[in-house]
Amino acid sequence: MVQVLGDSIVVSATDLVGYLACDHLATLELGRAQGLWERPPRREDPELVLLQERGVEHELAYLERHRAAGRSIHEVQLRGPTTLEELRAAEAETLDAMRRGVEVVYQATFFDGRWRGHADFLLRTDRPSDLGAWSYDVADTKLARGVKAGALLQVCVYADRLTTLQGVPPERLVIVTGDGVEHPERLADYAAFYRTVKARFEARVFGDLPAPDTYPDPVDHCRVCAWFPTCMDRRRADDHLSLVAGMTRTYTERLIDDGVPTLADLGELPADRAVPRMNPRPLRRIRDQARLQLSGRRAGALLYELVPPDPEAPGHGLAALPEPSALDLFFDIEADPWALDDGLEYLLGVAWRDGNGTHEYRPIWGHDRRGEKAAFEAFIDLVIDRLERDPQMHVYHYAGYESGAIKRLMQRHATREDEVDRLLRGQVLVDLYQVVRQGIRASVESYSIKSIEKFYMPVRAGPITEAGFSVVEYERWLRDRDTAHLRDLAEYNRDDCVSTLLLRDWLEVRRRDAIIDQGWSMPRPTTTVAEPSESLTVCTRGGPAGGCSRRPVGTDRGGGGALAPGGAARLASPRREAGLVGVLPPAQSLDRGPRRRDCRTGRARVRRRGRTVGPVDRPPLPLRSSPGLEDPRR
Ligand code: SF4
Missing domain, CATH: 1.10.150 (DNA polymerase; domain 1)
Known part of the structure; x- marks a missing residue:
């Protein structure tokens, strides 16, 4: 937060990171510091409170690790300095601890007259410096599971001042991610980037040039930005x-x-x-x-239109809807990204229509890793059971989270791999978000399911109506174990599942309109029967070691039995023999090749000079929905 202290403008590492995320944020913060306008009142946001609490817990857990290792620790006492004098005193206290050679300095404070910084930790190393036979590296705790550019930029600010104080630059910048893993990075790798961003920011804040004309274009940072109401009002007014x-x-x-x-x-x-x-x-x-x-x-x-089929994209939009089956399932997951070390998919919800046309719903809970595995297996078994009874059934969901989570859970627990392979290669999962985006045009600012469902169901009631609050509710349950939280969560998840079911039905009617009223051709997607994935084929040939015992099921949606000797070519496939099958593109298959993905999160990892900088982080809590920042599940 840009501050005016005495006659000086004081900026922080957080300001620099905010500037990197959004140029307009610097405009608003500078204007506020100059008294031109006020920041909007802070609304009570339980999700942000949760994030802050989790952040403090993570920081204290890392502190405890050092304490348990018997290291000497100095905790800077002067917290939250608000004046120039206090800032200088807090830095003096930090420097005194460094000169004494304390092994860990907690809440280190830096201030050079312009820049203030509060590093979570300074860690003593054996490299000599002006302090003596030792010096310090910087460590900062972050809830994210991967190292982000902003986090590195932030510690570069601390490293800058630390270099002045100890006479040598720190060698390592350590980011301690939310899973407790320490990620040491070399300062030299980021110094040029830091200098460039800092120079631009300083020119903006301290320079004589007139302020640029910025605009609050939506960016990711809007999700957590205090200025969000101001910026949204501006966009609407314009x-x-x-x-x-x-x-x-x-x-x-x-x-x-x-x-x-x-x-x-x-x-x-x-x-x-x-x-x-x-x-x-x-x-x-x-x-x-x-x-x-x-x-x-x-x-x-509320208006909608049907989007005509695109000859260049056959099978898209409404034409992607498979023939409905009485055994179809409608699926939605609730997850808590902060639970356990690596997040928890704690509720797999499925809905279906029973024989009377009413909705059935089954919540499958998993409150720890074993429970999560059991819930995943129960869900997959439920799907496979229905698939055995009707090979034409499908599992409908909205947007990519559910299909990604299925792969992630399979990898995390090393279970039901063949069954998942069967689901993916057989295109059993149907993403209705894609159908909506390509097949319907609606007079809404976002195609999130909460916006689209206005067309086919009444406004939701109940204690939880936003996804971010479901995380908060689950966290509350983790603390007080009041089953009322779980009841509310199940209600919320059931509404999502039923909404997906009603959406499929609504789209079916739109598809019929397209055929009857518009005369458009809407063939159902060709049922696919995939060849076995490469690893399964290798298994059937004896594999490199000749001893793979994996049962090659899942290569045929209608089958599922053991593969006959001789491999894929001899798979029994009634529908293929009947000429009803299509070929699944390789990209649709379950990738078992060399991973470029984080095996825990399933998200792509960014590689730089042969080193993994970090996964593209799991999405943060879906804090806000805003035009231009669509989270389709919300
Ligand atoms: S709400 Fe978004 S556009 Fe506005 S200042 Fe914050 S990050 Fe920038």
């Missing part, structure tokens, strides 16, 4: 293009450059009007989206 569902920053810039600055302008853009540097297809898509949002706004009603 009828900004970011209010158009599916809009990107690049499109926004190109449209504004060409004199199309608002949603209304875009909605009224003539169909034959081109925009430089924009391909006609995406332009048509966002123009049609803006037009419908504009119509809905003017009519004061």
Whole structure:
């Protein structure tokens, strides 16, 4: 937070990280520091409170590790300094502990007259410095499971001042991620990046140049930013293009450059009007989206349109809907990213329609790793049982979280691999978010399920109506074990499952409209029967070691029995023999090749100079839903 202390502007490592995330944030913070405007009142946000609590717990756990190892610790007493004098005193206390050679300095404070910084830890090393035969490295605890650029930038600020105080630069910047893992990084690898960002930021804050004209374009940081209400109000007042569902920053810039600055302008853009540097297809898509949002706004009603089939993308949109089956399942997961070391998928919910047409719902809980494994196995067994009874059944979900979680749980627990392979290769999972995005146009700012369900179900009631609050509710249960929390969570999850079921039904009606009213061709997707995945084929050939005992089931949605000697070519497949099968593209298969993924999170890892910098982190709590920041499940 940019501060004015005495006659000086004082900035912090957090300000620099915020500047990296959003240029407009620096504008707002500087204006506030100069007394031009106020920050919006802080609303009670249980999710942010949860994040803060978890952060403190993580920090204290790391402190406890050092204490348990018998290291000498100095805890800087002067917390939250608010004046120049206090800041100087807190740094003096830090320096005194360093000169005494304390092994761990906790809550180290730095202040050079302009920059303030509060490093979680300084760790003594054996490298000589002006202090004596030792010096210090910096360590900071972060809840994220991977090392982010912002975290490194932050510790670079501390390292900068630490270099001055001890006379030598620290060798390592240590980020302690939420799973307790220490990630040592070399300062030299980030110094140039840090200097560049810092120089730009200082020119902005302390320079004489006029302030640039920034705009609150949506960025990831909006999810946790205190200025969110201010920025959202500004976008609405401006009828900004970011209010158009599916809009990107690049499109926004190109449209504004060409004199199309608002949603209304875009909605009224003539169909034959081109925009430089924009391909006609995406332009048509966002123009049609803006037009419908504009119509809905003017009519004061929710509107939707059917998107005609795209000859260049057959099988997409409504044409991706498989034939309904009485055994279809509707699936939704609740997860707590902060539970245990690596997050917990604590509730797998499934709904289905019983013989009377009413909804059944089954919550499958797992409150620890063993429970999570048992819940996953129970869910997979439920699906396989139905698949055996009707090979045409499907599991519907909304957006990619559920399919990703299935792979992640399979890998984490090393169980039900063949069954999952069977589900993935047989395209049993159907993502209705893709169907909606490609097949329907709606007059909403976001295609999240909570926005889309306004078309087919009443507004939800109940204690939990937002995903982020479900995490908070589960965390409350972890603390007080009051079963009322679990009851509320099951209710919330059931609503999500039933919403997915009702969405499928609503889309089926839209598909029928498309065929009957529009005369569009909407063939059902071809049922796929995949070849066995590579590793399974290797197994059937004896494999490299010749001893793999994996049962090669799951290569045929209609089958599932053991593979006949001779491998994939001899798989019994009634539907293939009947000429009903298609070939699954390789990309759809379960990748068992060399991993470029974090095996715990299933997310892609970023590689730099042969080293893993970190996984693209698990998404943070879905704190806010905002146009331009769509979280489709929420
Ligand atoms: S709400 Fe978003 S756009 Fe506004 S200042 Fe914060 S990060 Fe920037």
